[in-house]
Amino acid sequence: MTSGDGTRKSQPTIYDVARLAGVAPSTVSRAFARPGRVNADTAQRIREAAAQLGYRANPVARALSTSRTRMIALMISDVTNPYYSELIRGAQLAASQEEYTVLLTDARESDVVERESLERVLPVVEGIVIGSSRMSDSTLRVIAKQTPMIVLNRHLAGIPSVVTDNPRGVRRAVEHLGELGHEHITYVAGPEASWADGMRWRALREAGHELHLHTRRVGPVAPTLQGGRDARALLRPHLPTAVICYNDLVAIGLMRTLTAEGVRIPDDVSVVGFDNILPAELVSPGLTTVASPLRTLGSTAVGNLLAIIRGALHTTDKPFVLPTRLVVRESTGRTARR
Amino acid sequence: MTSGDGTRKSQPTIYDVARLAGVAPSTVSRAFARPGRVNADTAQRIREAAAQLGYRANPVARALSTSRTRMIALMISDVTNPYYSELIRGAQLAASQEEYTVLLTDARESDVVERESLERVLPVVEGIVIGSSRMSDSTLRVIAKQTPMIVLNRHLAGIPSVVTDNPRGVRRAVEHLGELGHEHITYVAGPEASWADGMRWRALREAGHELHLHTRRVGPVAPTLQGGRDARALLRPHLPTAVICYNDLVAIGLMRTLTAEGVRIPDDVSVVGFDNILPAELVSPGLTTVASPLRTLGSTAVGNLLAIIRGALHTTDKPFVLPTRLVVRESTGRTARR
DNA sequence: GTGAAAGCGCTAACAA
DNA sequence: TTGTTAGCGCTTTCAC
Numbered sequence: 001m002t003s004g005d006g007t008r009k010s011q012p013t014i015y016d017v018a019r020l021a022g023v024a025p026s027t028v029s030r031a032f033a034r035p036g037r038v039n040a041d042t043a044q045r046i047r048e049a050a051a052q053l054g055y056r057a058n059p060v061a062r063a064l065s066t067s068r069t070r071m072i073a074l075m076i077s078d079v080t081n082p083y084y085s086e087l088i089r090g091a092q093l094a095a096s097q098e099e100y101t102v103l104l105t106d107a108r109e110s111d112v113v114e115r116e117s118l119e120r121v122l123p124v125v126e127g128i129v130i131g132s133s134r135m136s137d138s139t140l141r142v143i144a145k146q147t148p149m150i151v152l153n154r155h156l157a158g159i160p161s162v163v164t165d166n167p168r169g170v171r172r173a174v175e176h177l178g179e180l181g182h183e184h185i186t187y188v189a190g191p192e193a194s195w196a197d198g199m200r201w202r203a204l205r206e207a208g209h210e211l212h213l214h215t216r217r218v219g220p221v222a223p224t225l226q227g228g229r230d231a232r233a234l235l236r237p238h239l240p241t242a243v244i245c246y247n248d249l250v251a252i253g254l255m256r257t258l259t260a261e262g263v264r265i266p267d268d269v270s271v272v273g274f275d276n277i278l279p280a281e282l283v284s285p286g287l288t289t290v291a292s293p294l295r296t297l298g299s300t301a302v303g304n305l306l307a308i309i310r311g312a313l314h315t316t317d318k319p320f321v322l323p324t325r326l327v328v329r330e331s332t333g334r335t336a337r338r
Numbered sequence: 339m340t341s342g343d344g345t346r347k348s349q350p351t352i353y354d355v356a357r358l359a360g361v362a363p364s365t366v367s368r369a370f371a372r373p374g375r376v377n378a379d380t381a382q383r384i385r386e387a388a389a390q391l392g393y394r395a396n397p398v399a400r401a402l403s404t405s406r407t408r409m410i411a412l413m414i415s416d417v418t419n420p421y422y423s424e425l426i427r428g429a430q431l432a433a434s435q436e437e438y439t440v441l442l443t444d445a446r447e448s449d450v451v452e453r454e455s456l457e458r459v460l461p462v463v464e465g466i467v468i469g470s471s472r473m474s475d476s477t478l479r480v481i482a483k484q485t486p487m488i489v490l491n492r493h494l495a496g497i498p499s500v501v502t503d504n505p506r507g508v509r510r511a512v513e514h515l516g517e518l519g520h521e522h523i524t525y526v527a528g529p530e531a532s533w534a535d536g537m538r539w540r541a542l543r544e545a546g547h548e549l550h551l552h553t554r555r556v557g558p559v560a561p562t563l564q565g566g567r568d569a570r571a572l573l574r575p576h577l578p579t580a581v582i583c584y585n586d587l588v589a590i591g592l593m594r595t596l597t598a599e600g601v602r603i604p605d606d607v608s609v610v611g612f613d614n615i616l617p618a619e620l621v622s623p624g625l626t627t628v629a630s631p632l633r634t635l636g637s638t639a640v641g642n643l644l645a646i647i648r649g650a651l652h653t654t655d656k657p658f659v660l661p662t663r664l665v666v667r668e669s670t671g672r673t674a675r676r
Numbered sequence: 677g678t679g680a681a682a683g684c685g686c687t688a689a690c691a692a
Numbered sequence: 693t694t695g696t697t698a699g700c701g702c703t704t705t706c707a708c
Contacts (some may be wrong), residue, residue, distance in 0.1 A: 011461070060407065063398045080423045082420065089417050092446075096451070096455060101455075123349070123394055148447075170402040
């Protein structure tokens with residue numbers, strides 16, 4: 001079969017190798033799959049023949065008969081968000097270690113796109129990690145029934161998950177702010193559907209209570225730069241001295257708006273984010289943030305997924321918790337006011 | 339076949355649908371592939387049967403018999419680099435429009451990883467776009483012989499490519515600097531293997547010549563933040579008043595180092611980058627940069643690739659050129675010195 | 677240890 | 693227009 005410009009020489013098949021090596025095709029197959037079950041010298045002949053012909057197994061054919069494609073899907077809401085860069089990297093790392101390929105499905109912040117790309121990808125992959133999704137818990141459960149699945153930063157009873165230790169991270173941030181003399185902390189909330197958002201706010205309230213700091217919640221806003229800009233309006237009429245934002249993007253958007261108004265950070269207001277994405281260290285002042293181990297998040301998820309695919313029965317229903325740490329930069333400081 | 343926890347109910351096949359609809363399997367196949375060639379009511383029956391069973395064609399089986407997987411590969415050197423975020427987005431956009439899936443292969447800045455992931459992915463895809471690659475021209479040509487291919491920001495005789503209009507962009511940057519009173523411009527070079535680097539430096543020299551500005555080249559440095567930091571040392575003993583960097587990351591790295599030293603930007607030195615990645619607008623001062631239409635770059639590449647796959651004979655050998663534009667922010671200004 | 681043969685689910689001739 | 697029949701390239705019993 002030809003296509004495009006010119007003829008593509010079709011790859012040699014297992015039959016070509018078999019003929020050249022003087023064995024049956026099934027023996028060739030065996031030689032690759034279970035080298036132990038074939039005579040040493042036969043195997044040698046086969047390997048030589050294969051090398052000579054430049055034989056490469058056709059993964060599609062293999063997948064058809066074994067129904068193992070050696071592909072997994074990673075579903076995220078927006079490739080463009082720096083949050084996912086490191087996560088993708090981690091996922092790829094873990095996958096390639098076991099010779100798996102990861103199919104990125106980017107929802108582009110749209111649920112119809114999410115559905116479509118999922119449908120396209122689902123029948124091809126052996127499992128899926130949900131990096132983020134707009135789908136409801138029940139929809140996800142339906143899918144999990146069909147294919148191995150693991151979710152990130154979300155808790156779904158019965159479905160294995162990997163999450164970051166929000167409570168501890170928040171606690172550290174609150175302590176930090178407390179030490180700097182702040183008495184009130186305002187939380188700028190992210191999407192209500194976000195499990196992490198709920199966790200963060202709850203942890204903040206609790207930590208505030210324990211440490212005798214007042215906490216308040218405004219929002220929700222979109223988890224984007226624009227969301228951060230929008231948050232400015234929610235901070236009127238009295239600008240708080242300390243605010244913790246749903247994520248770094250929101251924090252950065254807010255900081256920029258504030259700075260443009262002439263508000264000084266951290267002198268007038270301290271700002272804290274979540275995740276520690278690359279821009280957090282690039283902006284001025286540098287953003288203090290509760291860092292997630294993004295890369296590890298990706299690799300752990302894939303590692304666990306692969307284990308499940310291999311047949312591991314994930315006994316525990318508890319989420320796999322990854323540690324966070326507070327990265328202190330210049331966006332937080334002792335308040336001049338009050 | 340079961341796997342993992344519990345039994346996965348196997349998907350209905352074309353045979354199930356055929357039986358339920360009371361037709362031959364091939365008719366079912368036809369009904370989906372060429373609805374025109376089947377009776378309206380037969381088609382209707384088939385569709386109903388399929389819907390009732392929840393039938394979904396098995397893409398693997400389809401791919402095996404047609405040798406069309408509806409997948410293409412996008413090869414990049416580093417997912418973590420913000421440069422690729424928008425590019426990936428564009429590629430996905432164009433691909434999903436034609437119901438193709440894109441396989442991201444991330445070289446992680448390593449040539450062995452690049453080779454491996456390419457090998458794994460090549461037999462599965464119908465074509466490949468080279469976003470960036472360490473491979474030599476001749477190696478790429480060998481691959482191009484086997485599969486449709488399109489390269490970005492690189493010129494390979496006989497292989498279709500999409501590039502950004504560096505000359506014009508550089509020209510605009512130089513004019514801008516000239517208007518601000520600068521008389522010397524230093525170029526911080528990127529990787530020597532980079533085609534874009536050569537283009538940029540050459541265009542800079544030419545523009546400088548025409549506009550009677552002195553130009554100088556230092557480097558090369560790595561195309562990263564660290565590269566930008568390293569570039570600082572190359573700017574001794576006399577800090578130039580204007581520098582153009584290979585890309586935004588280098589420019590940002592350099593700016594940060596400079597700022598940390600107390601050098602004022604743009605008062606002491608003006609800095610220009612390339613690409614206009616997200617952080618360029620986030621840093622302070624905002625980075626003046628020659629913007630590439632990143633998303634369009636990705637979508638154009640994929641669009642052209644898909645056209646070739648469909649059998650378009652790409653008559654022209656000339657690269658497809660995309661326009662650039664100068665985005666002026668705060669990192670450039672009138673020099674105080676001289 | 678090796679070969680023969682059937683089959684994975686779909687498409688593509690070729691007949692009818 | 694529809695059904696019949698071979699495959700696509702590989703894996704996997706099951707004999708030998």
